[in-house]
Amino acid sequence: MRYVWISLGLLALALGTAGLALPLLPTTPFMLLAAAAFAKSSPRLHDWLLGHRVFGPTIRDWRDYRAISPKAKRMALTAMTAALGLSLLLGLDWKILALQAGVLGVMGSWIWTRPDGPEAGA
Known part of the structure; x- marks a missing residue:
């Protein structure tokens, strides 16, 4: 089972890394x-990811406080707005736009209502 978790972790890591360049692919959830997945399979990979200078703080804030930093919230909501704007510019069918707007609205509200984390007040 360890290899299944490692494989899932590596796949998620690859998708998250691709999300850095692809605006519609979310990095943080991956x-x-x-x-x-690495916590269940590989302490070495888990420690590496938690210590990563870019991804580590976000992962630790979520793990420890279930928090999303204000900067990450702004970036996520900006990306969501841009994705919807692109869909509008492309002239997608109104049913697709309505579904997309609904999903993005729900997810955006959820993101916005998460705590800011311990360093937000500092």
Whole structure:
């Protein structure tokens, strides 16, 4: 079972890394999934990911406080707005736009209502 978790972690890590360049592919959820999979399978990979200078703080904030930093919230909501704007510019069918707007609205509200984390007040 260990190899299944490692494989899932590596896949999530690859998708999260691709999300850095692809605006519609979310990086953070994949990195959180990778951290969870590595926690079950590889302490070395888990420690590496938690210590990563870019991804580590976000993963630790979520793990320890179930928090999303204000900067990450702004970036996520900006990306969601841009994705919907692109869909509008492409002239997608109104049913697709309505579904996309609904999903993005729900997810955006959920993201916005998460705690900011311990360093937000500092």
